[in-house]
Amino acid sequence: MAKISYAQALVDGMRESMAADTTVSLVGTNVLGLGPQRPLIEQVRDEFPDRVFDPPCSEAGLASLGIGAAMAGARPIIDFGVGSFSLLAWCQLVAEAGVAHHMSGGQINVPMVFTMLHGLRGGGGGQHSHSPQAMLWNNPGIEIVVPSSPKDVKGLFKAAVASNNPTAIISHARLLGVEGEVPEDDFVIELGSGEIKRPGKDISLIASSRSVVTALEAADELSGEGIEAEVVDLRTLSPLDKDIILKSVNNTGRVIVIDETNESCGVAAEISAIISEAAFDALKSPIKRIARPNVPVPASPLLENCLDITPDKIIAAAHDLVGN
Amino acid sequence: MLTKDKLLEFYRGMVTIRAFEEEVRKMHNAGLAPGLVHLYSGQEAVGVGACAALNSDDYIASHHRGHGHCIAKGSELDRLFAEIIGRRSGYGMGRGGSMHIYDPATFNLGTNGIVGGSVPLATGAALSAKLRGTGQVAVSFFGDGVLNQGILFESLNMAALWSLPVVFVCENNGYGEFTEIDDVTAGRPYAKRGEAFDIPSEKADGMDVLAVHEAVSKAVTRARNGDGPSFLIFDTYRYSGHHVGDKQEYKDDEERELWLSRDPIPKLADMLVAGKKIKQAELDELDAKIKVTVIAAANQAKKMPEPDADDLARHIYAA
Numbered sequence: 130m131a132k133i134s135y136a137q138a139l140v141d142g143m144r145e146s147m148a149a150d151t152t153v154s155l156v157g158t159n160v161l162g163l164g165p166q167r168p169l170i171e172q173v174r175d176e177f178p179d180r181v182f183d184p185p186c187s188e189a190g191l192a193s194l195g196i197g198a199a200m201a202g203a204r205p206i207i208d209f210g211v212g213s214f215s216l217l218a219w220c221q222l223v224a225e226a227g228v229a230h231h232m233s234g235g236q237i238n239v240p241m242v243f244t245m246l247h248g249l250r251g252g253g254g255g256q257h258s259h260s261p262q263a264m265l266w267n268n269p270g271i272e273i274v275v276p277s278s279p280k281d282v283k284g285l286f287k288a289a290v291a292s293n294n295p296t297a298i299i300s301h302a303r304l305l306g307v308e309g310e311v312p313e314d315d316f317v318i319e320l321g322s323g324e325i326k327r328p329g330k331d332i333s334l335i336a337s338s339r340s341v342v343t344a345l346e347a348a349d350e351l352s353g354e355g356i357e358a359e360v361v362d363l364r365t366l367s368p369l370d371k372d373i374i375l376k377s378v379n380n381t382g383r384v385i386v387i388d389e390t391n392e393s394c395g396v397a398a399e400i401s402a403i404i405s406e407a408a409f410d411a412l413k414s415p416i417k418r419i420a421r422p423n424v425p426v427p428a429s430p431l432l433e434n435c436l437d438i439t440p441d442k443i444i445a446a447a448h449d450l451v452g453n
Numbered sequence: 454m455l456t457k458d459k460l461l462e463f464y465r466g467m468v469t470i471r472a473f474e475e476e477v478r479k480m481h482n483a484g485l486a487p488g489l490v491h492l493y494s495g496q497e498a499v500g501v502g503a504c505a506a507l508n509s510d511d512y513i514a515s516h517h518r519g520h521g522h523c524i525a526k527g528s529e530l531d532r533l534f535a536e537i538i539g540r541r542s543g544y545g546m547g548r549g550g551s552m553h554i555y556d557p558a559t560f561n562l563g564t565n566g567i568v569g570g571s572v573p574l575a576t577g578a579a580l581s582a583k584l585r586g587t588g589q590v591a592v593s594f595f596g597d598g599v600l601n602q603g604i605l606f607e608s609l610n611m612a613a614l615w616s617l618p619v620v621f622v623c624e625n626n627g628y629g630e631f632t633e634i635d636d637v638t639a640g641r642p643y644a645k646r647g648e649a650f651d652i653p654s655e656k657a658d659g660m661d662v663l664a665v666h667e668a669v670s671k672a673v674t675r676a677r678n679g680d681g682p683s684f685l686i687f688d689t690y691r692y693s694g695h696h697v698g699d700k701q702e703y704k705d706d707e708e709r710e711l712w713l714s715r716d717p718i719p720k721l722a723d724m725l726v727a728g729k730k731i732k733q734a735e736l737d738e739l740d741a742k743i744k745v746t747v748i749a750a751a752n753q754a755k756k757m758p759e760p761d762a763d764d765l766a767r768h769i770y771a772a
């Protein structure tokens with residue numbers, strides 16, 4: 130297996146999707162941000178020059194242009210660049226893309242992909258650091274993909290493009306450079322399938338996106354202390370692999386849910402609620418959440434770092450739980 | 454006719470902004486200024502010429518390339534630097550950074566990281582001025598990228614409909630990020646966007662502080678007299694590209710040299726010297742003095758305390 134970066138794997142997933150279906154196009158070229166991985170997106174342009182568009186700065190229009198194109202038989206990929214900019218297209222996302230299939234009595238499909246980068250990026254401040262996946266998840270009808278590794282982003286990207294639903298692929302700016310092994314054969318990862326990234330019997334660390342990487346680092350350290358943490362990667366929020374969550378909780382009885390979305394009504398809140406409803410009896414101690422405090426993301430690096438989810442925070446929470 | 458003092462005020466303003474941005478570049482390269490930092494170097498004539506046409510209590514709303522507007526409207530240099538490097542004494546206690554600097558003391562509704570954000574904000578400030586009968590005017594600064602945001606059209610419509618005292622100032626520097634604006638924008642000349650709403654619209658040279666000052670002064674007078682909004686578009690150029698670190702491989706030398714030859718600072722200097730208003734040596738002395746002041750402010754900011762993490766939960770809701 131070849132070791133490649135998350136950014137390259139994303140590009141590979143996109144290229145293979147475009148090769149497989151001539152109705153797939155890319156509108157927007159900030160999929161990999163403005164950082165060092167940016168030039169990789171040119172591979173897509175080189176291979177499919179007629180299907181890559183540099184758009185004007187018009188998020189609401191672009192989003193619904195994509196929705197209309199999808200309703201009329203194409204499979205566009207609409208890129209927002211920074212996840213915060215999807216907020217300009219909120220109505221189009223949640224009140225058009227998310228509801229058209231249902232409100233048309235199942236007649237209309239919106240088979241398209243939205244791409245964006247979420248989370249703390251270093252100096253993004255209160256206008257460039259949103260993690261919109263929880264806000265999106267608050268609405269029905271949109272599939273939400275939050276990959277944590279190169280292999281996952283490639284396999285999930287292809288599933289997202291092939292899906293007949295609007296699908297948001299939400300990557301993390303700080304995952305783009307992360308390297309990992311990616312199978313060379315033609316593979317797809319089904320939406321709604323989580324993965325145990327590391328098995329363990331003492332405590333479940335449930336995470337998605339970049340938080341999985343942080344959880345794995347914490348699990349390594351905990352293992353050195355004799356605490357075996359199981360790292361559950363949700364991979365997609367909608368559809369959600371509830372089985373993999375409940376199985377792990379039944380196994381360990383102790384849970385930390387780790388996620389970068391805001392604490393209130395965030396991903397960690399929803400996962401915690403699901404566990405309390407369906408596996409309360411299996412719990413040996415209360416569920417812990419490590420999420421983003423409900424404050425705007427500050428620009429000062431010192432303050433921003435205070436909000437970051439670090440292995441230390443997970444380890445401290447694990448000590449609390451296992452001590453119980 | 455503008456007085457010598459007024460012309461020197463323009464000169465001082467532009468040189469201060471240029472020097473300020475050079476210090477910001479150094480701060481960013483030293484790892485002190487986080488995130489993407491967008492310099493105003495090259496566009497000084499627009500901010501300085503426009504703000505010189507305003508009263509101190511007129512409103513402005515700015516954009517992500519906004520340090521120059523803050524300076525031209527009278528913010529303090531050390532507190533600006535402090536905000537850009539995330540210090541507690543900065544205008545936003547280090548929470549906002551370069552793209553989010555609010556200074557109500559100078560009636561500045563903020564630099565803004567949302568492309569197009571400044572347009573309806575200034576329109577709203579103009580509505581407030583009209584409702585309160587204060588005679589204030591509001592200026593919205595925005596980049597050419599905003600020419601394609603729907604919110605521009607929504608704001609132009611409301612401003613025209615309700616005859617609001619607002620001046621729309623588009624700074625057309627030819628690019629949005631790394632894309633040529635002409636490649637993503639239909640409907641030329643772009644001033645037609647204002648005309649579509651029956652708003653007096655004009656294009657002028659954004660590399661000439663006098664041309665900017667004249668056009669904005671006319672628009673401000675119109676607004677103050679109750680005659681409603683104006684739409685101005687100034688051609689200009691960003692010498693440092695989109696952000697500090699942008700290698701600008703998408704620009705060719707010929708284009709770069711053309712715009713360097715139109716630099717608004719030497720242009721005004723030449724005019725002052727040729728008109729025998731001042732000697733070049735005096736301008737050189739002034740340049741050196743400004744540089745000292747700017748560097749002192751930067752050093753002052755670097756000595757300011759870091760913010761306190763315990764403060765993070767403060768100011769989320771007003772008392």
Ligand SMILES: Cc1ncc(C[n+]2csc(CCOP(=O)(O)OP(=O)(O)O)c2C)c(N)n1
Nearest residue numbers: 214518566567568596597598599628629630
């Ligand atoms: C709503 C929104 N979309 C996209 C961006 C990303 N972005 C930041 S600056 C920029 C280019 C803006 O171009 P322009 O308005 O011409 O300003 P310039 O940078 O040239 O001064 C873009 C697209 C953003 N900040 N906000």
Ligand SMILES: [Mg+2]
Nearest residue numbers: 596597628629
């Ligand atoms: Mg521009």
